[in-house]
Every structure is written in C-alpha cells, then in structure tokens.
Amino acid sequence: MKQSLCFFLTTIVFLITYLSYSQDNFTLSGTIIDSGSNETLIGVNIIFPELQTGTMTNEYGFYSISLPEGTYKMQISYLGYTT
Numbered sequence: 001m002k003q004s005l006c007f008f009l010t011t012i013v014f015l016i017t018y019l020s021y022s023q024d025n026f027t028l029s030g031t032i033i034d035s036g037s038n039e040t041l042i043g044v045n046i047i048f049p050e051l052q053t054g055t056m057t058n059e060y061g062f063y064s065i066s067l068p069e070g071t072y073k074m075q076i077s078y079l080g081y082t083t
Contacts (some may be wrong), residue, residue: 008014029064032057033074 032044040061047054048065052073055065077083 020076024069025066026069027064027066031061032063032078033061041078044076044078047077048072049075 018079021029032041033039037051042057042061044061044063046056046065047052048067048069051066051067053067054067055063057063062063077082
C-alpha cells in the first residue's frame with residue numbers, strides 16, 4: 001500500500017513537472033484606455049485570428065490571456081471605435 005502510494009505521488013509530480021516545462025505559454029496582459037479621455041474601456045474584444053481565440057477587458061479595462069510562444073496578429077475592436 002505504502003509503495004503504491006509513493007509510486008502514485010511520484011508519477012503525479014513527474015507529470016506536473018513535464019507538463020509545465022513542455023508548454024511554452026506566455027501571458028499577455030494590459031489595460032485598454034481611450035487616448036482622448038484616458039478612460040478605461042469595458043468589454044473591448046482582443047482577438048488572435050491565427051489561434052481562433054481571444055479575450056475581453058473587464059470592468060477596469062484590463063485583459064489577460066495565455067498564448068503559446070510565437071508571433072501573432074492582434075485585433076482590438078470596440079463598438080463605436082475603428083478596429
């Protein structure tokens with residue numbers, strides 16, 4: 001029983017370590033503000049077309065997204081503003 005539990009815990013630790021090092025993900029974050037009024041913008045869409053994923057700003061204009069390593073186009077859109 002003790003040997004089985006030790007093997008199980010060792011396997012879990014190995015898998016967590018392997019998965020954390022095998023993925024080169026990075027976090028991109030920031031705040032979207034209106035350049036004229038310096039107000040933060042709520043609900044701005046941030047899209048990465050190549051990855052078919054995206055995120056939205058929160059009530060403070062802040063966004064955060066984890067992406068794999070690489071170079072991507074970033075589209076920012078908001079109702080009433082140009083893309």
